[in-house]
Amino acid sequence: MKNLALFMLVFTLFAFTLFAPKKDKLKFSENSSVYNALKQLGLSPVTHEITKIDTQLARYGYEIIHNGQSNLNKKRQSKHFTCRSCHNVVREDDNLSHPTPEDRLKYGLKNDLPFLQGTTLWGIVNRESYYNGDYVKKYGSKVEKANKNLENAIQLCATECAQGRALNKEELNAVLHYLWTLELKFEDLILTKQEKEAIHNQSNNQAIDLIKSKYLQYSPATFVDQMQVRTKKGSPEHGRYIYEKSCMHCHNSSKGVTNFTLDVSSIDLKFLAKNLDTYNKYSIYWITRYGTHPVAGYKPYMPHYTKERLSDQQIEDLAAYISTFN
Ligand code: HEC
Ligand code: HEC
Incomplete structure (x- = not known):
């Protein structure tokens, strides 16, 4: 009796390992959505999820x-x-897990991209x-409200960065539909x-850890x-690339x-060259790090560049270019 019980136990364990349901294999191709794969692997859906992109929206x-x-x-x-x-x-970055401004410059130069203060909305x-x-x-x-919530982040940018109005509900929804067309695919990793x-x-x-190690889940800012x-x-x-x-x-x-206009004209470049050593807004060393602020009655302002978007060496590169016009 005892032997039979033991036999049954061993047999069940054996049968279990043989026939136990294997985890469903994640199927993905180069064109598959990284987000859907992570969800299939067990991550919870995000609040800005759009399950089916509406082309018109x-x-x-x-x-x-x-x-x-x-x-x-x-209304604009x-x-x-x-x-x-x-x-x-x-x-805008070759390496999505360790983006650097130096690599971004080379990538941008190769692909003729603008080089800007805000991060790309691709993959946001x-x-x-x-x-x-x-x-x-x-x-x-x-x-606080924007840090963990994409919709709030968009509204913060619309009102503060862009100095405009908040989007209405339909517009915000439409923007999300568009942003989901810019989501990461496996081929991007x-x-x-x-x-x-x-x-x-x-x-x-x-x-999940392996997939997430292939791109940054946030854009650092110093x-x-x-x-x-x-x-x-x-x-x-x-x-010259940074200037243009x-x-x-x-x-x-x-x-x-x-x-305040800047063109590839020797007048503008001479003006900047003359101000390189000053400590006010006309010096590229100053304006890049502090930008300007909107004032009452005049809202266009210049966002400053963080270390991650423009390195000190890149400011020296810009100075080297401008100096050639002195
Ligand atoms: C005048 C410049 C400017 C304009 C215009 C602007 N942004 Fe931004 N935006 C920024 C900067 C600078 C940041 C902070 C840096 C960054 O992207 O990490 C930012 C951040 C964001 C973020 C958060 C990015 C992140 O990963 O932290 C979102 C989302 C965003 N903007 C969306 C928009 C949308 C949508 C619009 C148009 C309605 C817009 N922005 C217009 C400059 C701008
Ligand atoms: C996202 C748009 C944007 C970018 C990129 C940008 N600027 Fe600006 N900048 C502005 C705005 C807007 C102002 C406010 C100027 C005004 O219209 O009075 C400004 C102001 C300035 C001023 C002060 C002008 C004044 O009279 O107050 C200087 C100098 C300047 N920018 C230089 C630069 C340089 C050099 C770069 C490149 C490293 C640069 N800007 C990149 C938008 C930008």
Whole structure:
């Protein structure tokens, strides 16, 4: 009797290991959604989730982000900017898990991208926190509501960064539909064959960790002061790219957003060269780190660059380029 019981126990254990339901294999192709895969592996849905993208809504969202206005509301979101003044909507880093401003510059130079203060909206639906790091110093308690909530982050940017009105409910929804068209796909993570196999074979938690190690879930932000020691030594080629794809993106006299114009003209470049060693807003060392602030009656302002968006060496590169006009 005892033996039979033991036999039954061993048999059941054996049968269990043989026939136990295996975890459902995650199926993914290059074009699969990273977000859906993570959800399938057990992560909870996010509050900004859109399960099915509506093409017409995504179109309105596109128009709001690119042109500042859509058929959902005749009134422009901001009189001064569009979201594109400060944000790209395409990939801007080769390495998504360790982005650096140096690599971003090379990537931007190769792909002819604007080089801006705000992070790209590409992949933003895959991030988990917003206005990170030092942004709490600039926007104070407003960051609390925006830090873990994409919709609030958009509204904070619409009103504070873009100095415009908040989006209405329909517009916000349309913008989310558009932003989901910019979500990360597996091909964006550039996985090796071994990594793909590991995602199939590991436990769900290990697979989640591996996928998440391939891109940053937040955009870090560190505020820094202007440099006191200024060498003006750097790459004039990189400096020229920063001048044309960053400064001129807003200051260009034909399609810029400010009254202070900067073009590839020796007058403008000489002006900046003359001010390199000053400690006021006309020095690139100063203006890049502090920007300007909206004042009553004149709302266009310049967002400053964090260390992650423009490095000290890149400011020296810009100085090296500008110095050639002295
Ligand atoms: C004048 C510049 C400017 C304009 C215009 C602007 N933004 Fe921003 N935005 C920023 C800066 C600077 C940040 C903070 C840096 C960053 O992106 O991490 C930011 C942050 C954000 C964030 C949070 C990003 C993150 O990962 O922390 C979102 C979302 C956002 N903006 C959406 C928008 C949308 C949508 C619009 C248009 C309605 C817009 N922004 C217009 C400059 C701008
Ligand atoms: C996102 C848009 C944007 C970008 C990018 C930008 N600026 Fe500005 N900048 C502004 C706005 C807006 C003002 C406010 C100017 C005004 O219209 O009075 C300003 C002001 C300035 C001023 C002070 C002008 C004054 O009379 O008060 C300087 C100098 C300046 N920017 C230089 C630069 C340089 C150099 C770069 C590139 C490193 C740059 N800006 C990048 C938008 C931008």
